Amino acid sequence: MLNKLTRLLDQAGISLTDHQKNQLVGYVDMLHKWNKAYNLTSVRDPNEMLVRHILDSIVVAPHLQGERFIDVGTGPGLPGIPLSIVRPECQFTLLDSLGKRVRFLRQVQHELKLENIYPVQSRVEEFPAEPPFDGVISRAFASLNDMIGWCKHLPAQNGRFYALKGILPEDEIAQLPDGFEVESAIKLRVPQLEGERHLVIVKPNSF
Numbered sequence: 077m078l079n080k081l082t083r084l085l086d087q088a089g090i091s092l093t094d095h096q097k098n099q100l101v102g103y104v105d106m107l108h109k110w111n112k113a114y115n116l117t118s119v120r121d122p123n124e125m126l127v128r129h130i131l132d133s134i135v136v137a138p139h140l141q142g143e144r145f146i147d148v149g150t151g152p153g154l155p156g157i158p159l160s161i162v163r164p165e166c167q168f169t170l171l172d173s174l175g176k177r178v179r180f181l182r183q184v185q186h187e188l189k190l191e192n193i194y195p196v197q198s199r200v201e202e203f204p205a206e207p208p209f210d211g212v213i214s215r216a217f218a219s220l221n222d223m224i225g226w227c228k229h230l231p232a233q234n235g236r237f238y239a240l241k242g243i244l245p246e247d248e249i250a251q252l253p254d255g256f257e258v259e260s261a262i263k264l265r266v267p268q269l270e271g272e273r274h275l276v277i278v279k280p281n282s283f
Contacts, residue, residue, distance in 0.1 A: 077101050080123055084131050087267035092162060099161045099188050100130050106184055107152055114176050116152035127268045132240075133158035135264045136275055141236060142210020146171060148200050148227055149216025153181050153193075155240060156213065160193045169194045171203060200226050208232035215240035220248040220276065224256055228280070237278040244274045255281050 078101050085092060092100075107129070108122045119125050133155030140159070143166050147156030150170040160168040170181050170193055181195035196203065212230045217223035220239055231237065236259065249258050256278050264273040 077104065077122060077126065081126055081130065084126060084267050088131060088135060088265065090134060090162075096161050096164075099190075100134075100158060102188050103153070103157055103161070103184060104130065106180075106187065110152075110180050110183075114180060116177065116180060117154075127266065129154055130158050131266050132269060132273065134162045135266055135273070136213070136238065136240065137162045139262060139275055139277065140166070140211055140213075140238065143167060144207075144209050145169070145211040145213055146205070146209045146230055148212060148214040148223075148230070150181070151177055151216065153184060155215060157181070157184060157190070157193065159213070160190055161188075164192055167192050167194070169196055169209070171196050171198055171200060173197065173199045200230075203230075205230040209235055211236050211238055213238045213240070220245065220278065221251060221253060224253060224278065231280060233280075235280070237276075237280075239276040239278065241274045241276055243272050245276070249276065252278065257281060 081097055104122050104125045111117055119128050137159055146169040148171050150156045150172050153170055156168045156170045172178055175197055178195050178197040185193055209230050212227045214223055223239055244261055259277045259279045262275045264275055266273050
């Protein structure tokens with residue numbers, strides 16, 4: 077699996093240390109093992125996880141601005157855990173309301189010795205952002221409006237929302253609530269992944 081990951085990284089133009097690659101493979105191994113009992117992802121094949129979970133997450137890393145991030149509705153740690161591995165200088169709070177997912181995240185934290193993640197079991201509306209975050213990341217929300225509505229208390233004044241999307245959601249962008257605007261919409265290139273991927277970065281103008 078390490079060889080396949082190395083090939084995918086080369087195709088994506090991403091350079092990582094051997095330690096980071098081993099951590100990513102270790103995460104996929106754990107995801108595959110725990111998935112049988114915990115049903116964490118619909119992807120069953122570890123090689124497919126490398127593309128659809130690992131590469132699909134870490135292509136976002138160069139676009140993140142700041143040091144403190146929260147991954148809302150992280151599920152089994154996507155994209156938060158792969159991002160925490162490739163951006164070890166940053167802090168990632170991984171928020172999910174389901175206990176079994178958070179138990180899995182804590183086990184990953186322990187086994188992979190990830191010191192920059194903070195798994196938290198909470199509903200997003202009940203989670204206090206103290207201090208506020210540089211970035212709010214999610215691939216879990218149905219729409220940009222939902223993401224902003226549930227998470228608007230989380231970013232700092234100059235913070236950003238990072239929404240991971242498939243096809244560019246032009247209708248959602250057009251319906252952004254007052255006080256928010258799209259700073260950029262970036263087409264992401266994920267080797268061996270069918271379909272489009274976009275990162276939509278939204279900045280608050282005012283609260």
